[in-house]
Every structure is written in structure tokens, then in C-alpha cells.
Amino acid sequence: MKLHEAPSPNARRVHVFLKEKGLDAIPSVPVDIRGGENLTSQFRAKNPFGRVPVLELDDGTLLSESVAICRYLEGLHPQPSLFGTTPLALATIEMWNRRAEINFMLSATGAFRNLTGFFKDREKISAEWGVISLENAADALQRFDAVLVDSEFLAGDRFSIADITMGCALDFAKMVKLQLPFDLPGISRYHQALQARPSFQNS
Amino acid sequence: MKLHEAPSPNARRVHVFLKEKGLDAIPSVPVDIRGGENLTSQFRAKNPFGRVPVLELDDGTLLSESVAICRYLEGLHPQPSLFGTTPLALATIEMWNRRAEINFMLSATGAFRNLTGFFKDREKISAEWGVISLENAADALQRFDAVLVDSEFLAGDRFSIADITMGCALDFAKMVKLQLPFDLPGISRYHQALQARPSFQNS
Numbered sequence: 001m002k003l004h005e006a007p008s009p010n011a012r013r014v015h016v017f018l019k020e021k022g023l024d025a026i027p028s029v030p031v032d033i034r035g036g037e038n039l040t041s042q043f044r045a046k047n048p049f050g051r052v053p054v055l056e057l058d059d060g061t062l063l064s065e066s067v068a069i070c071r072y073l074e075g076l077h078p079q080p081s082l083f084g085t086t087p088l089a090l091a092t093i094e095m096w097n098r099r100a101e102i103n104f105m106l107s108a109t110g111a112f113r114n115l116t117g118f119f120k121d122r123e124k125i126s127a128e129w130g131v132i133s134l135e136n137a138a139d140a141l142q143r144f145d146a147v148l149v150d151s152e153f154l155a156g157d158r159f160s161i162a163d164i165t166m167g168c169a170l171d172f173a174k175m176v177k178l179q180l181p182f183d184l185p186g187i188s189r190y191h192q193a194l195q196a197r198p199s200f201q202n203s
Numbered sequence: 204m205k206l207h208e209a210p211s212p213n214a215r216r217v218h219v220f221l222k223e224k225g226l227d228a229i230p231s232v233p234v235d236i237r238g239g240e241n242l243t244s245q246f247r248a249k250n251p252f253g254r255v256p257v258l259e260l261d262d263g264t265l266l267s268e269s270v271a272i273c274r275y276l277e278g279l280h281p282q283p284s285l286f287g288t289t290p291l292a293l294a295t296i297e298m299w300n301r302r303a304e305i306n307f308m309l310s311a312t313g314a315f316r317n318l319t320g321f322f323k324d325r326e327k328i329s330a331e332w333g334v335i336s337l338e339n340a341a342d343a344l345q346r347f348d349a350v351l352v353d354s355e356f357l358a359g360d361r362f363s364i365a366d367i368t369m370g371c372a373l374d375f376a377k378m379v380k381l382q383l384p385f386d387l388p389g390i391s392r393y394h395q396a397l398q399a400r401p402s403f404q405n406s
Contacts, residue, residue, distance in 0.1 A: 048346045049306055061291065068298035075290025087278020088264065095271035103252055106309075114332075129317075129332035143251045 001026050003069075004046060005053040006033040009105070009172040010066040012203050014053055016164045017070045019199035021077055026055070039122060067097065070161055082161045089155075096154040096162035104144065105169035107137035112176050137173070138180050141187055148186030152193075159197075167194035204229050206272075207249060208256040209236040212312070212375040213269040215406050217256055219367045220273045222402035224280050229258070242325060270300065273364055285364045292358075299357040299365035307347065308372035310340035315379050340376070341383050344390055351389030355396075362400075370397035 003026040005011040018025060031037050031052050038050045047054050047064040055063040055072065063069050074083050084090040113119055114130030144166070147154070154162040170191050173180055182188065194200055206229040208214040221228060234240050234255050241253045250257050250267040258266040258275065266272050277286050287293040316322055317333030347369070350357070357365040373394050376383055385391065397403055 048349060049302060049343075063294050063298055065298045065301045068294045068301060071297050072290050072294035075293055087275050090278055091266050091271045091275035094274050095266055095268045098268045098271060099252060102309075106305075124335045124338065126329055126331040126335060128329040129335075132327045132329060132332075135327065140252075146251060 001058060002029050002056050003027070003053050004029045004031050004043075004056060006031045006038070008033075008052065009109070009168045010051075011053045012168045012171075013066040013164050014055075014069050015203035016168065016199045017073065017082065017161065019203060020082060020159070020164070020197075021073065021080065023073065023077060029056075036122065067101075067161065067165075070164075082159070082164070084155075084160065093155045093160045093162055096160070097165050099140075100144075100154060100162050100166040100169065103140040104137055105165060105172075107133045107140060108169055108173040108178060108180070111137055111178055112173075116176075134178060134180070137178065141181055141184060145181075145184040145186040148190045150186075153190075163194060167191070167200055171195070171200070204261060205232050205259050206230070206256050207232045207234050207246075207259060209234045209241070211236075211255065212308070212371045213254075214256045215371045215374075216269040216367050217258075217272050218406035219371065219402045220276065220285065220364065222406060223285060223362070223367070223400075224276065224283065226276065226280060232259075239325065270304075270364065270368075273367075285362070285367070287358075287363065296358045296363045296365055299363070300368050302343075303347075303357060303365050303369040303372065306343040307340055308368060308375075310336045310343060311372055311376040311381060311383070314340055314381055315376075319379075337381060337383070340381065344384055344387060348384075348387040348389040351393045353389075356393075366397060370394070370403055374398070374403070 003014065005028055015025070031043065033052065037043055038052055044050055046056070046062050049064065051064060053066060053069060055069045057063070063072055071083060074081065084093040110133035111130050113123070114125045114127060114133060117125050153159050154166060170182070174182060182191065206217065208231055218228070234246065236255060240246055241255055247253055249259070249265050252267065254267060256269060256272060258272045260266070266275055274286060277284065287296040313336035314333050316326070317328045317330060317336060320328050354360070356362050357369060373385070377385060385394065
């Protein structure tokens with residue numbers, strides 16, 4: 001296997017996942033997204049949507065989308081489970097991973113891209129939407145905070161893929177200095193606990 | 204079980220899923236989203252993010268997010284599988300479901316909400332972002348079309364949850380008259396084939 005990737009919150013989700021599983025790193029093939037390599041026809045043959053990371057299996061099969069890559073690795077290496085095993089655990093973790101991604105991560109990355117114009121050489125942006133996205137991300141953090149004051153992790157007392165999504169999104173939002181209420185008590189406690197995990201420290 | 208819901212593309216995904224599984228409908232509890240019932244503290248106790256549908260189990264457990272609800276039902280009723288069973292099938296279907304949702308469905312619903320102001324009593328909107336979202340949805344359709352001229356379904360030759368997401372999103376986008384290239388050959392063939400399925404016709 002090899003992982004076509006560039007430094008990003010999404011690639012980091014795969015790295016943290018591998019470390020939480022106790023698996024070795026997958027050989028990396030760097031993709032120059034700043035230079036637009038991911039938008040070339042050569043790369044789009046690997047992923048028509050031009051996104052990284054892409055996992056390439058030894059037989060040439062290509063898997064995109066960090067959560068799909070992680071779910072493949074979970075299938076190969078079921079323990080420790082980060083997606084759940086019972087129908088209810090699988091669904092609860094899926095619910096929280098989706099909330100972390102759709103309600104927080106996509107709002108935070110949308111705020112970053114539309115406010116800074118980081119990818120304005122290749123996508124249309126709207127500063128107005130950047131402001132709205134930042135407000136949506138802040139509102140989502142309030143909702144997560146209300147849960148995290150009572151719960152160790154998003155899906156209860158067990159660490160899961162949902163926490164990888166949320167932790168990578170929180171780290172990204174803080175790194176790019178989005179003005180968000182990171183000091184809410186539940187969020188602050190939770191974020192510090194994630195950052196202290198070896199998987200996050202070394203990814 | 205009961206399903207707290209309102210007419211929407213997301214609720215419809217659960218209905219189509221049940222029919223594809225050959226399962227009975229789940230008793231429905233209507234939620235008046237036009238009247239803002241989903242934003243009340245009473246409803247937010249069921250889902251803090253105020254979204255429908257929400258599946259309530261007989262013991263009171265609550266599951267939000269249509270894909271999480273479907274994954275729970277898949278766990279209870281594994282056949283016919285709509286999420287895949289091998290690690291590679293699970294991952295491939297996850298990848299396509301995410302592409303359908305993030306690259307097309309979210310862009311289409313974003314275009315609708317921001318261009319029409321359908322929910323402007325409760326969310327800030329940006330017409331500028333609505334225009335960009337519509338362009339993003341059109342671009343995504345081109346990418347899907349290139350795959351669907353050669354492939355019967357998104358994840359290959361087997362119908363999956365990814366096709367439910369894409370079909371419900373296509374039907375919604377057409378119903379609200381988004382100006383999108385529905386007549387692309389692969390998209391047109393695929394959309395007609397989905398609409399002919401009893402599960403889509405009766406949901």
C-alpha cells in the first residue's frame with residue numbers, strides 16, 4: 001500500500017488512526033497541492049474529485065476519502081475498534097463522526113478557505129460565506145461543549161474515529177487562528193485530553 | 204422504534220433504504236420544521252443539532268443522521284447489504300456515499316438554501332455563496348457523469364447506500380429546479396434507472 005497525500009487535517013486523520021491502531025505508517029507519496037498537482041489529469045485518474053489522501057493498494061485499487069480509508073484499515077485490523085462493532089455502536093459512532101465533520105470541520109475549513117482565500121487560485125470564494133461559516137462553527141462548538149462536559153469522548157466513554165475527526169479539526173482551527181470559543185469548559189478539557197494522546201502528538 | 208421526521212431528502216434516504224431492505228415503514232412522528240419545532244429545547248433534547256430525522260428506539264435511545272440510522276438498520280438486517288460486507292466493499296461504498304453527499308448533495312442543498320432563503324428565518328444566507336454552490340454542484344455532476352457512463356451504479360455493479368444518497372439528491376435538485384446539467388448522458392441514464400426502482404417510486 002501507499003498513501004498519496006499532502007499535509008492536511010484529512011491526511012492527519014489517517015495518521016492518527018494508524019497510530020491508535022498500533023499500525024506502521026503507510027509509505028507516503030507526496031502530492032504538491034499548493035502547486036496544483038492534485039488537479040492534474042494524472043492525479044484525477046486516481047481521484048476524479050482531486051482530493052487527497054488517496055490510498056493505493058498493491059493491486060492498484062484506489063480509495064479516496066479519509067474516513068473510507070480508515071474504514072478499510074478497520075476491516076483489515078479490527079482491534080482496537082474505532083468504528084464500533086455492534087449495530088448500535090456502529091451507528092452512534094457514525095452519528096458523532098458525521099456531526100464532527102459536517103457541523104464543525106466543514107464549517108471551520110469553509111471559514112478558513114473563504115476568509116483567507118488560501119485556494120483562491122482554484123476555487124471561487126465568498127468572504128460573506130466565510131463569516132457565516134465561522135459563526136456556524138462557533139455555534140457547533142457550543143453544542144459539542146454541552147455534551148463534552150458530561151462525556152469523556154463524543155460517542156461516550158470510548159475513543160473513536162469521531163474523536164479523530166473532531167481533534168484534527170480543533171487542532172486545525174486553532175493552528176490557523178480561527179476566532180472560536182476554544183475555552184469552553186467541555187471543549188477545552190476534551191481538546192487537551194486528545195492532544196495528550198501519543199497518536200495526536202506524533203501525527 | 205419511531206422516526207421523528209419531516210419531508211426532506213434526508214428523511215427520504217431512510218424511507219428508500221427501508222424499502223430496498225424489504226422492511227416495513229417505521230412509525231412516523233411528524234416534526235414541523237417550517238414552524239421551527241426542530242429548534243425547540245424539547246426537540247434539541249433528542250438531537251442537539253436540531254436536525255431530522257431522528258430514530259428513537261424502544262428503550263429511548265436516540266440516533267440522528269440518516270446514514271447512521273441506515274447503518275443501524277443494516278446491522279439489524281444485514282441482507283441485502285447496502286453498505287458492503289468485505290473491507291474493500293465497505294470502504295468503496297463509504298467513499299462513494301461521501302462523494303455523493305459532500306461533493307453533490309451538500310452543494311445542491313447549499314445552493315437551494317442560499318439562493319432561495321428557504322430557511323432565512325433561522326439561518327444567515329449568502330446569495331453569493333448560493334451561486335458558487337450551484338457551480339460546485341454542476342462541476343460535481345460532470346465528475347459523476349464520467350464515472351456513470353461506464354458504471355451501472357456509483358460503487359460498481361451493485362446498488363448501495365451511495366445510490367440512495369445520490370438519487371435523493373438528484374430528485375431534490377430537480378424538484379427545486381436547480382439549473383444543473385441533468386441531461387449529461389451518464390447522469391440521465393443513472394437517474395432514470397433509480398427513479399424506476401419501486402423504492403424510489405414509493406418514497
